[in-house]
Amino acid sequence: MSTRVQDAADLLGYRPNAMARSLRVNRTQQLAFAVADVGNPVYVEMMRAIEGETRVRGYRLLVSSTAGSTADTRDLLESLAHGYADGLVLSPVRVNAELVDALRRVRYPIVVIGTLPKDLGIDNVRANSAGGVRMALEHLHEQGCRRIAFINGPSDTVPGSARGKAFARNVRALQLDPDEDLRVEAADFTLAAGKAAAERLLDRTVPDAVLGGNDLLAIATMQVLRERGQRIPEDVAVVGMDDTEFARVTTPALTSVDLGAHERGRTAARLLLDRLAESGREVQRKTVQPRLRVRGSSMRGVYVVGDSA
Amino acid sequence: MSTRVQDAADLLGYRPNAMARSLRVNRTQQLAFAVADVGNPVYVEMMRAIEGETRVRGYRLLVSSTAGSTADTRDLLESLAHGYADGLVLSPVRVNAELVDALRRVRYPIVVIGTLPKDLGIDNVRANSAGGVRMALEHLHEQGCRRIAFINGPSDTVPGSARGKAFARNVRALQLDPDEDLRVEAADFTLAAGKAAAERLLDRTVPDAVLGGNDLLAIATMQVLRERGQRIPEDVAVVGMDDTEFARVTTPALTSVDLGAHERGRTAARLLLDRLAESGREVQRKTVQPRLRVRGSSMRGVYVVGDSA
């Protein structure tokens, strides 16, 4: 129905002001995804999964980086979604009292990817990273490794803490070498921090395997091992966590625990859409199970040059 | 100044509605960064640079992925920034008539990272990727390579087209093997597309060097070369472009052309802030010069195991 006023509007390039519209209808048709570190491929994976679910429902997805700081996250919770988006998927790496407090105050739909205090009444979807650590260690144990090092992320983060505890538990259960020198903590879940941590580890001891707290830490470790003339996996086997796409392009390809990033993202998106549709519905908590993806970096004995999965 | 009404407001958890505020003051204190592929580390680098500049000025940065589709980008231009953000940094991978048209209509501050038609009157900052290709080829030529393959991204993208032309030009200038079989086009600037393209290349011929259209394509190629038993760089030298952080964790470390992602991001952010402050200022166009980062993947003869930079 093209009237003269329509034509005039088109000619002048008139566009409705989205802000005014949103204020009136109380919907923005936008969702936000807040992550600690956009540089980590695992969040990119989640983002793609979320976008896949929400885009077909007419939402635009905005990504916001909180740089792992609680202050940022808090600020985001209080203002971003309080107006600029209809709902939020939050994947915080640190969950402290301040954040829990902020979460308690939130009045709009939000889904958290990660572990939360039970009483918060917020939909959330979790990885089973303790189970993932166990799978990785059992696998390395089967490969004959006994002096297994762990390059973990910061222990004041939720995944760092969960994985650290699971490591200690399984070292006992599998009767692995309990040497404390085998455990190092990277300043961050990044390549750069992983490199520094791997140097520290290898300066004091050489293990027969290394488990990385995530793929980036494992990949950085592979590089440092290489520089020090260690063969992977013959001298040192390496396993990562998250099974990001970069795990498939290292040499040898990196064995990694798939913590279900894609499925966590998809599930979180669905929970958010459900809550958007029906705010009173029962609080949901889902857990995604891990899977071990065995590749060349940990296949001792049966290892062939150029192996990949 | 805490009055009783203040206390009551705090108690009830009152938060001003950001949308209503923005409508009134005509500012959102948000900026948007729209990229083709958040999964590409080069955009993460740009994002960090932009955030570094804009955060201290009190802006929040929202990232939006346009998946390389012009329709998405257009939609974003018309609505996102038309209300939800005060300005936009856009890094489009495809610039076609439709996008140029949409850009022509834009009435709010925008800075484009990438090459644009001159008459558009939009601030923009460019890489010199033609110069980058030349540096890479001259370097490989010095290393004694003559049959140099090029695994480029799609030729209908701005970087793909520029790099493709520069490659052809320099093959002539350096009198390299002009065999058409040495040029393949990946479906995307991604690891997965790079792997497929590298398989196609190596199925028909084995070059003495490969230039990747970006680091992801080069890294995927390294993996495929490895699987086929080719030594890097002894049999085949490899060079990437963008110098992302992953270039430093391959084995051997990947020689790459730094196209100044960080500086482009920082410059774009500054141009945007300047325009936000003074909308009438003269249109700026800046170019960031490339630098070659030589590492083990292309150092023939002088190559040592475990070399890195």
Added chain:
DNA sequence: CTGAAAGCGCTTACAG
């Protein structure tokens, strides 16, 4: 200094 009113640009329920 305090408080009421106007208005940002839309949408929608309502009157004509």
Added chain:
DNA sequence: CTGAAAGCGCTTACAG
């Protein structure tokens, strides 16, 4: 069916 009015939740200029 068409058109004018009310109101979303703020901020700010203005009157008292």
